[in-house]
Amino acid sequence: AQTVTQSQPEMSVQEAETVTLSCTYDTSENNYYLFWYKQPPSRQMILVIRQEAYKQQNATENRFSVNFQKAAKSFSLKISDSQLGDTAMYFCAFMYNYGQNFVFGPGTRLSVLP
């Protein structure tokens, strides 16, 4: 079974600074998908970024980028120019095959400080 680990339960960053959230996972599969989801206080799940394991190039979405290290089974999220609206729980998630369920990590609570 796949497992996802996020070793940082809580983190904080000053507004406009850069922060990196860590995620590692365990799988024996070669092809899969990785995601970062944001859950603000409203508890709505919001997709931040997605990475297909067969792609070597790291995904980027505006201020959000990932460092995908397939051999190390590591998938960290970098948030640049942090904004107050980035304050939320961040979940790293694994999906074996598109169409199946997510396996979520325990989450990292990020606070952006003014």
Place this chain on the structure above:
Amino acid sequence: GAVVSQHPSRVICKSGTSVKIECRSLDFQATTMFWYRQFPKQSLMLMATSNEGSKATYEQGVEKDKFLINHASLTLSTLTVTSAHPEDSSFYICSARDGRIYGYTFGSGTRLTVV
């Protein structure tokens, strides 16, 4: 964009009663709906997977007779918590593949409190 409407957003019920939670896909057909449960300060855990027109598949440890899932149409899946107890108090979220490339949409969640 794709929308999944989940109702109710918040419900309080008495112990021993049943509660129905609905997830409706508004602008796409959801052949598969995933139901997750999130306890306070914890992650989302998959409870069950429902496919339109067939029986749901439950994860280990989830009582299928307690958490009844119905997916009778391509736009509606329901989760009924039967004979609810305080330990069933949690946040329940549905999610569906929405037809976009690698697209998934989540409902807004239901906070269930059993008193």
